[in-house]
Amino acid sequence: MTGSKKFDVIIIGGSYAGLSSAMALGRSMRDVLVIDSGLPCNRQTPHSHNFITHDGAKPSEITEQAKAQVLKYDTVRFLDGLAVRGTQNEEGFEITVKTGEIFRSEKLIFATGISDTMPDIKGFSDCWGISVIHCPYCHGYEFRDQNTAIMSNGEKAFHITSLVNNLTNKITILTRGTAEFTPEQTAKLNKHNIQVIEDEITEIEHENGHVKNVIFKDGKKMSFDAVYSPLPFRQHSDIPVSLGCELTEQGYIKVDHFQKTTAKGVFACGDNSAMMRSVSYAVASGGIAGSMANKELTDEQF
Incomplete structure (x- = not known):
């Protein structure tokens, strides 16, 4: 210069x-x-x-x-x-x-x-910012009414879920371990028919960054269109x-x-x-x- x-x-x-x-x-x-x-x-x-x-x-x-x-x-x-x-x-x-x-x-x-800091999950970083997202305000409208996962736990997961619930009623929380919700939070999740899955995740299947399936350690697959994940x-x-x-x-x-x-x-x-x-x-x-x-x-x- x-x-x-x-x-x-x-x-x-x-x-x-x-x-x-x-x-x-x-x-x-x-x-x-x-x-x-x-x-x-x-x-x-x-x-x-x-x-x-x-x-x-x-x-x-x-x-x-x-x-x-x-x-x-x-x-x-x-x-x-x-x-x-x-x-x-x-x-x-x-x-x-x-x-x-x-x-x-x-x-x-x-x-x-x-x-x-990306988690050690195959396919996660390839989808980051495309269909693995962090913010309902930035991305949520584009995934409205779609099958959505919240990959988080405790207070963060509950907060994001409460916001996303206004965009879709197809929500599953993936805690990747023992769920850490209070009794009051669990009651609200149950009220809105939000399933909580504690199984470990090994991979996100995708096409060019667009999520297709989440694969768990036991081999089980679940289909999603979007995954919210605060990092x-x-x-x-x-x-x-x-x-x-x-x-x-x-x-x-x-x-x-x-x-x-x-x-x-x-x-x-x-x-x-x-x-x-x-x-x-x-x-x-x-x-x-x-x-x-x-x-x-x-x-x-x-």
Whole structure:
């Protein structure tokens, strides 16, 4: 990359949240570098939903359109690369990318997302984001009235089931072990004729990511059209923690209402800092992070 390597703000992550931050800063004539490794968590998802004006669009199309619009602002630059290290000094921050290049800025915005931890079930990752899904708001309408599994247990399973029950009455909970429901929860599940199966799962049969059958350890098969499965996750980047950003008990980067982290001069937005995994939320939180980073710069320089 040629040219200046000192910027007002470096944004790590160039998907919805990062690009939204970049637009807010570009429109304020801030020198911005967006660093992105090109691996969004929804790269297998065929269609994005519940984002007004883009309902049903391919996620990659939304990103491409957003990137083209953001790069029309002359002070915004984009780097295809992976940020591997971050340090802070008296003048601000230094970010090192995998090639060894070092870039400097006064403020940092992390829009790095999270990395889902897939279970050791054959076919699961092939279906992730296509018919093995995480969110009724993002995907539920497309699987309405269809045969649906909830692959989870306890409070999480009960919560998702209660939401999905409004979309279909063909629900089976797959706990993959001893069910962990309270007597009150069990009574509600029985009231809605929701079966709970505790058997271990070994495979998801599918065609190009579209679920056909769930196969259990004893060889039994059950046919489903969709499987909801909330997954554990880790932060996609460890740089925020290395700079002093605290995490919540759930593992998200701790931010305030203005997307400020607990590290001075550092902001976070999108999936890495909230459980609302949606394009619309990422765009909104990214816009706030960009605006507040600009405000901090303004307060310090004016």
